[in-house]
Amino acid sequence: MSQAKHTANLLWGAVALGALGVAGSYAATGPERFWANWVMWFVLLFTLGLGALFIVALEHLVNAKWSVPVRRIPERIATLLIPAVPVGLIALAAVPVLYPGARPEAAHHPILAGKAFWLSLPFFSVRTLIAFALCLLALWMLVGGSLKQDASKDPAFNLRARKFAPAFMAIFALVITLVAFDWLSGLTPEWYSDIFGVYVFAGAFLSGLAATALAVLSLQDEGRLEGVRGDHLYNLGGFLFAFTVFWSYIGFAQYMLMWYANLPDEVIWYKVRLEGAWRLITLALAGLHFVLPFFALVTRDSKKDPRRLRRVAYLMLGAHVLDIYWLIFPILGAPRFSWPELSFALFFLGGILLWIRSAMQKGEDMPVGDPFLREGLEFRL
Amino acid sequence: MPETSYAVLGVFETPDALMKAIPKARASQLGTVEAYTPYPIHGIDEALGLRKSPLGGMVLVMGILGALTAFGFQYWISAVDYPIITGGKAVGSWEAFIPIMFEVTVLFATFTAGLGMLLLLNRLPFFGHPVLSSKAITGITRDRYALALEAENEAFDAAAAARILQEAGATEVEILPAPDRSPFLTSDYILRVAGGIFTACLGAGLVMYFAIKLFPVLAPMKYMQDQPRLNAQKPSSFFKDGHGMQRPVAGTVARGHLPTATGTQDESAALVNPLPRTKEIFAVGRQAYKNRCEVCHGAVGDGMGSLTAAYGAKPANLHAQQFRDYPDGKIYWAIVNGKNAMPSHAADLSEPQRWAVVHYVRALQRAQNAKDEDLKVVAP
Numbered sequence: 001m002s003q004a005k006h007t008a009n010l011l012w013g014a015v016a017l018g019a020l021g022v023a024g025s026y027a028a029t030g031p032e033r034f035w036a037n038w039v040m041w042f043v044l045l046f047t048l049g050l051g052a053l054f055i056v057a058l059e060h061l062v063n064a065k066w067s068v069p070v071r072r073i074p075e076r077i078a079t080l081l082i083p084a085v086p087v088g089l090i091a092l093a094a095v096p097v098l099y100p101g102a103r104p105e106a107a108h109h110p111i112l113a114g115k116a117f118w119l120s121l122p123f124f125s126v127r128t129l130i131a132f133a134l135c136l137l138a139l140w141m142l143v144g145g146s147l148k149q150d151a152s153k154d155p156a157f158n159l160r161a162r163k164f165a166p167a168f169m170a171i172f173a174l175v176i177t178l179v180a181f182d183w184l185s186g187l188t189p190e191w192y193s194d195i196f197g198v199y200v201f202a203g204a205f206l207s208g209l210a211a212t213a214l215a216v217l218s219l220q221d222e223g224r225l226e227g228v229r230g231d232h233l234y235n236l237g238g239f240l241f242a243f244t245v246f247w248s249y250i251g252f253a254q255y256m257l258m259w260y261a262n263l264p265d266e267v268i269w270y271k272v273r274l275e276g277a278w279r280l281i282t283l284a285l286a287g288l289h290f291v292l293p294f295f296a297l298v299t300r301d302s303k304k305d306p307r308r309l310r311r312v313a314y315l316m317l318g319a320h321v322l323d324i325y326w327l328i329f330p331i332l333g334a335p336r337f338s339w340p341e342l343s344f345a346l347f348f349l350g351g352i353l354l355w356i357r358s359a360m361q362k363g364e365d366m367p368v369g370d371p372f373l374r375e376g377l378e379f380r381l
Numbered sequence: 382m383p384e385t386s387y388a389v390l391g392v393f394e395t396p397d398a399l400m401k402a403i404p405k406a407r408a409s410q411l412g413t414v415e416a417y418t419p420y421p422i423h424g425i426d427e428a429l430g431l432r433k434s435p436l437g438g439m440v441l442v443m444g445i446l447g448a449l450t451a452f453g454f455q456y457w458i459s460a461v462d463y464p465i466i467t468g469g470k471a472v473g474s475w476e477a478f479i480p481i482m483f484e485v486t487v488l489f490a491t492f493t494a495g496l497g498m499l500l501l502l503n504r505l506p507f508f509g510h511p512v513l514s515s516k517a518i519t520g521i522t523r524d525r526y527a528l529a530l531e532a533e534n535e536a537f538d539a540a541a542a543a544r545i546l547q548e549a550g551a552t553e554v555e556i557l558p559a560p561d562r563s564p565f566l567t568s569d570y571i572l573r574v575a576g577g578i579f580t581a582c583l584g585a586g587l588v589m590y591f592a593i594k595l596f597p598v599l600a601p602m603k604y605m606q607d608q609p610r611l612n613a614q615k616p617s618s619f620f621k622d623g624h625g626m627q628r629p630v631a632g633t634v635a636r637g638h639l640p641t642a643t644g645t646q647d648e649s650a651a652l653v654n655p656l657p658r659t660k661e662i663f664a665v666g667r668q669a670y671k672n673r674c675e676v677c678h679g680a681v682g683d684g685m686g687s688l689t690a691a692y693g694a695k696p697a698n699l700h701a702q703q704f705r706d707y708p709d710g711k712i713y714w715a716i717v718n719g720k721n722a723m724p725s726h727a728a729d730l731s732e733p734q735r736w737a738v739v740h741y742v743r744a745l746q747r748a749q750n751a752k753d754e755d756l757k758v759v760a761p
Contacts, residue, residue: 252479256476256477256479256480259476260470260476260477262468262469298441299437300437301433380423380424
């Protein structure tokens, strides 16, 4: 227990140190870089929570049995949506600074003037609030209901969750598209890509999966989650493998069409990312987000191997951070990475880990009230 | 001693009974243990001690080979053998290769998986597996679970194997006879297959021959021939002026060759033809002249081209004294910028081609106005 206390103290220290750096960076580097960092970590936090909630809903939707023993893990990670709300409300202050569509000059812009109402701060805020409300509703339905089931043992929850899951898919599609178009593609409002929401979804789902796999493996190190075996890990690894390919497919499809058509308003987005130091980062993203995890997980045994899976999960989370960085930071010019970025990473990573650690201590590790738990534990490939 | 039986088959009522019997059958070491069940049973791979399939590695290697093949093939075609610029992209742009690399990777990988599984690992074609002709097969495809002890060599003891399976709890035991393993690729079989293919080809050929004879108007695939298109020097309703050929947009130049004659014609008089008078250059000039100039200026440059009558224009007779006195630069200027009714050829002819045409025009002028010394025979 003293070990756990030690870790908690370390994390609190990281958060405190990070908070100092965060406050200092606003004064030292100006609002643009501060808000770019803030929006990046808001998007990371929000997509991680959404991705985890998507896993929960997906398992309810298809009535999956294998995932019941590990379902509590994405349920706990999905509670990150709660701290994402205040972080997101603060991030709204970034809108007039970073988002050209919400600035007064937009009224004279030939393209943005037509979208002025949609891009304006009031409607932007309304959309964000609606997205938060929908997410919290889904969290209450799916995660809250599951926690209540631990005590009540009421199988009716499974039926309710299964009925709610299709509705959640519609909510999820709407919310993740809003995140993608408002918060990420809104930074360059002249640029437009239909598939962008799907691209962000792929990254969000991957980050949720990687966090789930990591949490399952660390709980197993502590001797918890007894009964979760290589067969369950294989499914998590298989999902990770499949969706690294999916992410690359969507990412490359978007790039190739724009590269081929070579329309100035589309291709500029890539031109910025393929010149100078950004070119290296783009190549690194392709390597870390696709090539490395693809070959690390390609064999059947590697998906069951806890050591391999843990490394790939760390890699995927890192690659997801790089991906969101790559989507946001080119608006500031050359890649920026220095103490402000490190402070933000310390502050938010420490906070996320503290939140998840405390969530992992609450209640049962498995949904003990779920009638399918036994079937899930007996799952074999 | 001939092989007397293929295997002994024991039938079990439940999958649990089958799983319990597997270790006993394997411990007897009488033959290869194989299970036949109506659906996959969890954990049976480990119980049977099956080795990891080599198929995964084969598929990975062939998939990578497929990707490399597709890349190499496309690169060779579009950058080495016939470099052509498509859509304004550089030759050998890898981005365009990715979809085809992906498809060929999948093609190689799936063929390797399918054919490797069937031909290499399961040793097909092998007609009539002995278990298919057993009495137990109707049960095995429904609700019975069979365990087979398969003969590994000629010393297989079928009676002992049957006893082991019975002791392990089999409700029925059946000894399967050895299958007919005579080779099926006999010369008779090959002859019949080859004869069948030949007859089918002959039939198809005859049908095609008479079909084309009887229905000669049914030309196949005329879409490309019939599509709306613009032909050089033909009318077309596509453009307002009714011409198929349009003047290039102002300022158009041949790829890679900026025009040097941008001033007035008199200013260009000082330009010097940079090309030597060689046979090859004259050939280039002649070809370009035939393609671009001859319809108006005529084959010998006398201004009596085949289009002259149709248009009512009066192209220059290049043998007139005025043009014979022109410096090279002025002819070059006319090619680049056009003159009177003559359009600019800057977009059609590269800079070396234009200067080669200048040389050729000089040759035509000289041929029509030869001097005495031109008639001397050049020593070989």
